[in-house]
Amino acid sequence: MITHYGYSNGSGEYYIVIDAEKCIGCTKCVVQCPQSALELVTLLIDLEDKTVAAVTEQHRRAIKYTCSPCKPESGKAPCVLACAEKAIWCVWNPR
Amino acid sequence: MKETPKKDDVEYWRWQEYRRVLSDKKWNNKDIITAGVDVGSVGSKAVIMLDDEVYSWGIMRTGSNSPESAKKALSWAMEGTGLRLNDLKYIVGTGYGRVNVPMANKAITEIACHAKGANYIWGPSVRTVLDVGGQDIKAIHCDETGRVTSFLMNDKCAAGTGRGMEVFADLLKIPIEEIGEFSLKVDEEPPPVSCTCVAFAKTEAMGFLRKGWSKEKVLAAYTHAMAIRMGNLVKRVGLEREFVITGGQSKNIGIVTRIEKALGVKCLPMPNWRESGLDPMVAGAIGAALFAKALYEKAQKS
Numbered sequence: 001m002i003t004h005y006g007y008s009n010g011s012g013e014y015y016i017v018i019d020a021e022k023c024i025g026c027t028k029c030v031v032q033c034p035q036s037a038l039e040l041v042t043l044l045i046d047l048e049d050k051t052v053a054a055v056t057e058q059h060r061r062a063i064k065y066t067c068s069p070c071k072p073e074s075g076k077a078p079c080v081l082a083c084a085e086k087a088i089w090c091v092w093n094p095r
Numbered sequence: 096m097k098e099t100p101k102k103d104d105v106e107y108w109r110w111q112e113y114r115r116v117l118s119d120k121k122w123n124n125k126d127i128i129t130a131g132v133d134v135g136s137v138g139s140k141a142v143i144m145l146d147d148e149v150y151s152w153g154i155m156r157t158g159s160n161s162p163e164s165a166k167k168a169l170s171w172a173m174e175g176t177g178l179r180l181n182d183l184k185y186i187v188g189t190g191y192g193r194v195n196v197p198m199a200n201k202a203i204t205e206i207a208c209h210a211k212g213a214n215y216i217w218g219p220s221v222r223t224v225l226d227v228g229g230q231d232i233k234a235i236h237c238d239e240t241g242r243v244t245s246f247l248m249n250d251k252c253a254a255g256t257g258r259g260m261e262v263f264a265d266l267l268k269i270p271i272e273e274i275g276e277f278s279l280k281v282d283e284e285p286p287p288v289s290c291t292c293v294a295f296a297k298t299e300a301m302g303f304l305r306k307g308w309s310k311e312k313v314l315a316a317y318t319h320a321m322a323i324r325m326g327n328l329v330k331r332v333g334l335e336r337e338f339v340i341t342g343g344q345s346k347n348i349g350i351v352t353r354i355e356k357a358l359g360v361k362c363l364p365m366p367n368w369r370e371s372g373l374d375p376m377v378a379g380a381i382g383a384a385l386f387a388k389a390l391y392e393k394a395q396k397s
Binding site for chain 2: 001002003004006007008009010013015043044046047060061091
């Protein structure tokens with residue numbers, strides 16, 4: 001299950017995307033995030049509870065401002081680089 | 096001091112609550128009876144299922160107290176059926192207020208439940224589900240089993256949601272149930288409003304009315320802007336032809352036709368819910384009840 005955390009509005013499209021099937025809940029991205037915008041949550045996948053990374057509720061609605069210091073458009077945000085499973089990426093299209 | 100008399104106190108936004116028991120079915124304790132309770136920001140929905148079939152459901156407005164709304168919706172779905180709370184083997188809570196469903200055995204995100212419910216209502220061909228709720232919009236891509244493959248949720252603003260429509264119903268004094276039809280009564284589709292934010296759109300709408308635009312035209316311009324916005328969300332998760340709309344706004348024909356136009360695809364035909372008893376508004380609660388059955392069976396095995 002691929003989750004898009006973020007939003008699109010008049011100023012562009014801003015999402016941090018996490019693939020819960022690839023994510024192993026290792027917390028590397030959580031630790032690397034300079035904004036403390038990531039956490040572990042429990043999701044029900046194929047009737048099993050699985051612990052995976054997610055963007056905190058607080059940061060979802062302000063993702064454009066939270067994440068822009070890491071330059072998500074470069075593809076080299078610390079969370080993305082930290083993930084060995086390629087389970088996290090960014091969709092960043094400012095207008 | 097003199098006051099102008101209060102005129103009508105019609106609440107145009109107020110939508111009808113309703114319930115349904117599929118009367119040709121009888122329940123007994125041999126069946127696996129489960130329930131799904133979907134507490135949304137605007138509506139609370141409860142579905143009772145016998146094995147894999149929907150038995151009854153109820154839709155009510157969510158009050159300020161969501162545990163209370165959850166209880167009320169569930170007892171409304173059970174009313175007159177002779178069912179009691181302890182006849183229900185497993186209850187799953189979902190929706191915005193899912194953590195506030197006191198009798199639930201488990202809470203599951205509404206995303207998974209909507210995909211499952213849409214799969215149940217329209218069948219395994221459904222790939223894209225757009226849920227337009229009271230306060231947020233969810234675009235979901237799923238596989239043939241109703242398992243979510245990709246989704247996004249926009250709850251940052253109320254534009255295009257049921258709440259946004261309620262605001263416009265009140266502003267233009269049109270009953271909420273008629274707002275879709277009304278928005279289609281224009282000879283030519285006006286350009287979309289420039290700002291979709293409900294608060295600002297209201298100001299913009301007032302400006303148009305002052306300029307002499309008809310209510311229909313103002314509503315069409317607003318609905319048009321909403322549809323474009325929702326269409327973009329759907330494109331982001333991946334649009335496939337087998338496309339459906341769930342949630343309260345699935346009944347807003349003005350929104351539905353404009354989304355179809357924006358995406359260039361037709362929605363799968365809506366089930367005749369008066370006959371089949373399957374209302375697209377209870378898709379999330381149906382999904383929750385299906386998960387309840389699966390979780391109950393899993394618990395029995397282990």
